[in-house]
Amino acid sequence: MSEPIRLARPDVGEAELAAVAEVVATGMLTMGPKVGELECALAGACGTSDAVAVSSGTAALHLAMMALGIGPGDEVIVPAYTFPATANAVELCGGKAVIVDVDPDTFNLDIGLVSTALTPQTKAVIPVHLFGRPVPWAELRAVVPEEVALVEDAAGALGARYRGTLCGSLGVMGCLSFHPRKIVTTGEGGAVTTSDAGLADAIRRFRHHGIVTRGDYDIPEPGFNYRMPDLLCAIGIPQVNRLEELLAARERVAGWYTERLQHLVLTPRAADGDRHGWQAYVVQLDRRDEALQSLRAEGIEVQIGTYALHHLGAYRDQGPFPGADRAFARALALPFATTMTEAECDRVAEALTRFA
Numbered sequence: 289m290s291e292p293i294r295l296a297r298p299d300v301g302e303a304e305l306a307a308v309a310e311v312v313a314t315g316m317l318t319m320g321p322k323v324g325e326l327e328c329a330l331a332g333a334c335g336t337s338d339a340v341a342v343s344s345g346t347a348a349l350h351l352a353m354m355a356l357g358i359g360p361g362d363e364v365i366v367p368a369y370t371f372p373a374t375a376n377a378v379e380l381c382g383g384k385a386v387i388v389d390v391d392p393d394t395f396n397l398d399i400g401l402v403s404t405a406l407t408p409q410t411k412a413v414i415p416v417h418l419f420g421r422p423v424p425w426a427e428l429r430a431v432v433p434e435e436v437a438l439v440e441d442a443a444g445a446l447g448a449r450y451r452g453t454l455c456g457s458l459g460v461m462g463c464l465s466f467h468p469r470k471i472v473t474t475g476e477g478g479a480v481t482t483s484d485a486g487l488a489d490a491i492r493r494f495r496h497h498g499i500v501t502r503g504d505y506d507i508p509e510p511g512f513n514y515r516m517p518d519l520l521c522a523i524g525i526p527q528v529n530r531l532e533e534l535l536a537a538r539e540r541v542a543g544w545y546t547e548r549l550q551h552l553v554l555t556p557r558a559a560d561g562d563r564h565g566w567q568a569y570v571v572q573l574d575r576r577d578e579a580l581q582s583l584r585a586e587g588i589e590v591q592i593g594t595y596a597l598h599h600l601g602a603y604r605d606q607g608p609f610p611g612a613d614r615a616f617a618r619a620l621a622l623p624f625a626t627t628m629t630e631a632e633c634d635r636v637a638e639a640l641t642r643f644a
């Protein structure tokens with residue numbers, strides 16, 4: 289059998305090893321200088337005045353909801369097709385995640401349906417740039433009242449752009465993830481990007497037990513330990529510094545796939561004028577389940593796209609969401625990494641052709 293093709297292969301090597309070794313040598317494994325260094329690089333990469341590093345993308349979403357004061361009686365609109373952390377963050381604050389269907393072709397919120405879900409209790413919307421495809425921001429902003437906060441789930445959209453504007457700087461906050469399948473990875477990690485100094489302060493407090501750094505040892509409100517250690521921040525810095533190179537490599541691999549597959553299955557793309565982040569390359573086909581089994585059997589690691597929230601026990605009472613149903617049944621994530629070769633893309637495409 290040929291070599292297996294992994295679903296994802298983080299682009300980490302000598303630079304990351306050296307960065308970790310440097311931190312180990314200093315003995316300052318957490319709460320040291322690498323946190324601020326990564327935050328500065330991320331704010332630059334997202335076009336915001338601040339970024340706050342946290343322990344995961346889930347922590348970023350949770351703290352964004354905490355910073356907005358989401359609690360019982362509040363509603364937050366989330367897409368029906370997303371990683372469940374988007375909705376969990378709302379519910380864990382005591383708020384209600386109000387599910388809105390997606391456009392199955394783009395996987396993103398169906399903007400036409402958002403206004404029907406708005407109520408006087410709606411405090412925020414969390415649009416997800418799913419798999420790196422920017423949400424049509426102007427259309428969304430036009431239907432959402434000014435007092436309702438837009439918080440980007442940009443877990444897979446670092447470096448992606450909506451009409452030239454960087455994802456992570458479109459909403460009042462952006463939430464990034466550095467999980468190994470993401471564009472920049474630290475193993476586990478995340479960040480909240482924002483240009484609102486008050487929100488950045490609140491996130492910093494909540495990530496560190498609620499401690500206010502003013503010297504009187506008070507904790508006015510309880511917080512978490514959602515800190516990101518220096519060891520992991522150090523791994524992220526060289527990657528953020530070569531973000532453009534990583535994005536270009538992802539674009540190249542996506543191009544190879546699209547060339548081979550666009551006439552056979554529904555292939556992903558950004559809207560005209562936008563830049564896709566290519567966190568994942570997710571196609572759609574009717575015979576998805578057959579393809580998934582067969583490709584896996586020949587060593588090609590494929591995966592479903594993501595979850596349809598209303599199929600989960602935690603969110604089963606809402607619906608129907610035909611767009612999310614369609615995406616959930618048809619989406620197939622192909623192996624995707626900066627280091628993929630054209631020959632590997634050929635192998636995946638040939639295997640998939642049998643099911644198109």
Ligand SMILES: Cc1ncc(COP(=O)(O)O)c(C=O)c1O
Pocket residue numbers: 344345346347370371373374416418441443444464465466467476477478
């Ligand atoms: C859209 C989306 N939001 C949030 C998350 C959560 O990120 P993390 O795994 O870093 O907690 C993920 C991770 O897969 C994601 O894909």
